[in-house]
Amino acid sequence: MVRKMVAALGILALAACAPLPPQPDADGRTAAQAGILSLGTQQPDRFEAITVRLDLPAAAAGSVLSFPENWGPEESLSQLRRDTATRGLERLPGDGETYRIGPGGGWIAYTVAQDYDGEPDWETHRLPGMRVRTAESHAFLLGQTFLPQWSQGGVPLTLDLQSLPQRAAFSFAASDCATGCALDDLANSVLALGDFAFDTSQAGNTTVRSAIRGSFAMDADAMSGVLAGMLDQGAQRFDDAPFASYLFAVNPIPAPPQGSAVVGTGLHRSFLLLASENADEERLRHTIAHEIVHEWITRRMGPTDEATDAQRMWFTEGATEYFAWKLQLAAGLIDTQDFLAGMSDLANEYLSSPARELPAGQLAERIFESDQAQRLPYQRGALLAWHWDMLARARGAGLDAVIADLIEENAGQELTDARIRAAMARRIGGQFDSDLARHVVRGKALDPEALTLPACVMATRQPSGTVRFAVRDGIPADTCRMEILGHA
Ligand SMILES: [Zn+2]
Structure with missing residues (x-):
C-alpha cells in the first residue's frame, strides 16, 4: 500500500487556537454584545448552495472582518462565495476581501458553493475533498475555507442553525455558543449535510456525534471506539478532561492513482477524515488516533x-x-x-x-x-x-x-x-x-x-x-x- 499522508494538514490542524472570548457577566449583556452566525441551505433539502449570514451588533463597530483567500492546499477561495450583500459594513481597499463594521453594527450575507464540476479528483486538486463540496445530495465544508476571521477587534458570536435541514452536523451545537463563541473557533469547524449517516453515542463523559459517508474497512462504531479510547487516555495521561461533545465527520475521496489515501485534520471539538474507501483499517485507526492527540498537542x-x-x-x-x-x-x-x-x-x-x-x-x-x-x-x-x-x-x-x-x-x-x-x-x-x-x-x-x-x-x-x-x-x-x- 502506498502511504499517503499530507503533513501540511498536520500543520494546519495546529493553527488558530484562539482563547475563549471574555465571559459576560449577564446573559442580557451577552445578547447585546454578541453577533449571530446563521447557517442554512438555499433550498430545502438540497445542498448545492449553503447560506451564511453574520449579524453584528454596534459593539463590533470598528472591527475588521477578513475573508480567507488561501487555506492549506486551497487557493482562490473567494470563488466559492457568491451573492454577497452587506449593510453597515465598509469594504476596505486592498487585495483581500475585508470589511470594517460601521458605528451601528450591520450584517453580511453570502452563499457558498463549489467552484468545480462534479466530484473532486487527484488531477485537479492537490488534495481532493478539502475544498468546499456542494451537490444536490450532500455538502461538506471546512469552516476555514468559507468563514471570515476578525483581523481587528471582533465580538463573540451565538449560533442560529435553524435554517439547516435535519440531516446536518456542525462542529458546534447552538447551545455550545449560548454565551458566545470566538469566530476563530467557529471557523475551525466542519459542516456535513445531506446523505451522511448521522449518529450519536456516549463515550464516558463525552457525547460523540458522527457524520459518515461511504463504506470503509472500519464501521462507525469502530471509529467511535477509537475516538472514545483516545479521548479517555489523553484525559488521564495529560490530566485534562475531554470535551463534553465531539463530532467526527468522514467523507470519502477518490483513491489516488496508486494505493489509498487517508488524511485527517483536527478541528475545534471535532475532526474530519478524508479517506479513499480502499484504505485499510490500521491506517484509518492510526490517523484517527493521531488527530485526537492533536487535541492536546x-x-x-x-x-x-x-x-x-x-x-x-x-x-x-x-x-x-x-x-x-x-x-x-x-x-x-x-x-x-x-x-x-x-x-x-x-x-x-x-x-x-x-x-x-x-x-x-x-x-x-x-x-x-x-x-x-x-x-x-x-x-x-x-x-x-x-x-x-x-x-x-x-x-x-x-x-x-x-x-x-x-x-x-x-x-x-x-x-x-x-x-x-x-x-x-x-x-x-x-x-x-x-x-x-x-x-x-x-x-x-x-x-x-x-x-x-x-x-x-x-x-x-x-x-x-x-x-x-x-x-x-x-x-x-x-x-x-x-x-x-x-x-x-
Ligand atoms: Zn499531526
Missing part, C-alpha cells in the same frame, strides 16, 4: 505562530505521532507487538529517507518539497519523543507530564519554542538540549539502536540494515506493555 497548549509552524514540527508532529502509538496501546486499541512494529516502521522510514539529515531550518523551508521531507519530523520527532520519555521517567515523570505541564501553564498566550523547550528540559534534563541541537537543529543522523528504550525492549539491526524493536526474550508481552506505558 498543541490545541490545549495555546495558539502557535502559523508562519513558523514547520520549524517546531519535531514536537507538534513528532510527539503527537509517539503519543498516537502510546495512547492506542494504553487504550487497548493495539497490542505491544503493534506498538513496537509501529515504532520500527518509523525508524526504518527514517533510516531510508533521503531527507533524514535535513537540519530543522532547511526542513522548514523545504517541508512541502517532498513526501520524505514532510514525514521527517514525524519519524525523527517520534523516535526522540520515545527516548525522551524514558529519560524523563528515570527522573520521576515521563513525557506525559511534560504535555500536562504545557497544558496546565496555558493562559491563552502563544505556545512558543522557548516554552516548549523549557518544559521539555525541566522534566528530561540536560540531555534534551544536546539531543535537540544535534539531531534536530543540526540534523545529525539518529541511530535508533542508541536510543534510551524501555529495558524490556531490544533494538536489533537486521542483515538488511533495517531496525527491529522487539520484546526481549523471556519477558511476557504484558509486562513489557506496562513498562512502555509507565504510570498514567
Whole structure:
C-alpha cells in the first residue's frame, strides 16, 4: 500500500487556537454584545448552495472582518462565495476581501458553493475533498475555507442553525455558543449535510456525534471506539478532561492513482477524515488516533505562530505521532507487538529517507518539497519523543507530564519554542538540549539502536540494515506493555 499522508494538514490542524472570548457577566449583556452566525441551505433539502449570514451588533463597530483567500492546499477561495450583500459594513481597499463594521453594527450575507464540476479528483486538486463540496445530495465544508476571521477587534458570536435541514452536523451545537463563541473557533469547524449517516453515542463523559459517508474497512462504531479510547487516555495521561461533545465527520475521496489515501485534520471539538474507501483499517485507526492527540498537542497548549509552524514540527508532529502509538496501546486499541512494529516502521522510514539529515531550518523551508521531507519530523520527532520519555521517567515523570505541564501553564498566550523547550528540559534534563541541537537543529543522523528504550525492549539491526524493536526474550508481552506505558 502506498502511504499517503499530507503533513501540511498536520500543520494546519495546529493553527488558530484562539482563547475563549471574555465571559459576560449577564446573559442580557451577552445578547447585546454578541453577533449571530446563521447557517442554512438555499433550498430545502438540497445542498448545492449553503447560506451564511453574520449579524453584528454596534459593539463590533470598528472591527475588521477578513475573508480567507488561501487555506492549506486551497487557493482562490473567494470563488466559492457568491451573492454577497452587506449593510453597515465598509469594504476596505486592498487585495483581500475585508470589511470594517460601521458605528451601528450591520450584517453580511453570502452563499457558498463549489467552484468545480462534479466530484473532486487527484488531477485537479492537490488534495481532493478539502475544498468546499456542494451537490444536490450532500455538502461538506471546512469552516476555514468559507468563514471570515476578525483581523481587528471582533465580538463573540451565538449560533442560529435553524435554517439547516435535519440531516446536518456542525462542529458546534447552538447551545455550545449560548454565551458566545470566538469566530476563530467557529471557523475551525466542519459542516456535513445531506446523505451522511448521522449518529450519536456516549463515550464516558463525552457525547460523540458522527457524520459518515461511504463504506470503509472500519464501521462507525469502530471509529467511535477509537475516538472514545483516545479521548479517555489523553484525559488521564495529560490530566485534562475531554470535551463534553465531539463530532467526527468522514467523507470519502477518490483513491489516488496508486494505493489509498487517508488524511485527517483536527478541528475545534471535532475532526474530519478524508479517506479513499480502499484504505485499510490500521491506517484509518492510526490517523484517527493521531488527530485526537492533536487535541492536546498543541490545541490545549495555546495558539502557535502559523508562519513558523514547520520549524517546531519535531514536537507538534513528532510527539503527537509517539503519543498516537502510546495512547492506542494504553487504550487497548493495539497490542505491544503493534506498538513496537509501529515504532520500527518509523525508524526504518527514517533510516531510508533521503531527507533524514535535513537540519530543522532547511526542513522548514523545504517541508512541502517532498513526501520524505514532510514525514521527517514525524519519524525523527517520534523516535526522540520515545527516548525522551524514558529519560524523563528515570527522573520521576515521563513525557506525559511534560504535555500536562504545557497544558496546565496555558493562559491563552502563544505556545512558543522557548516554552516548549523549557518544559521539555525541566522534566528530561540536560540531555534534551544536546539531543535537540544535534539531531534536530543540526540534523545529525539518529541511530535508533542508541536510543534510551524501555529495558524490556531490544533494538536489533537486521542483515538488511533495517531496525527491529522487539520484546526481549523471556519477558511476557504484558509486562513489557506496562513498562512502555509507565504510570498514567
Ligand atoms: Zn499531526
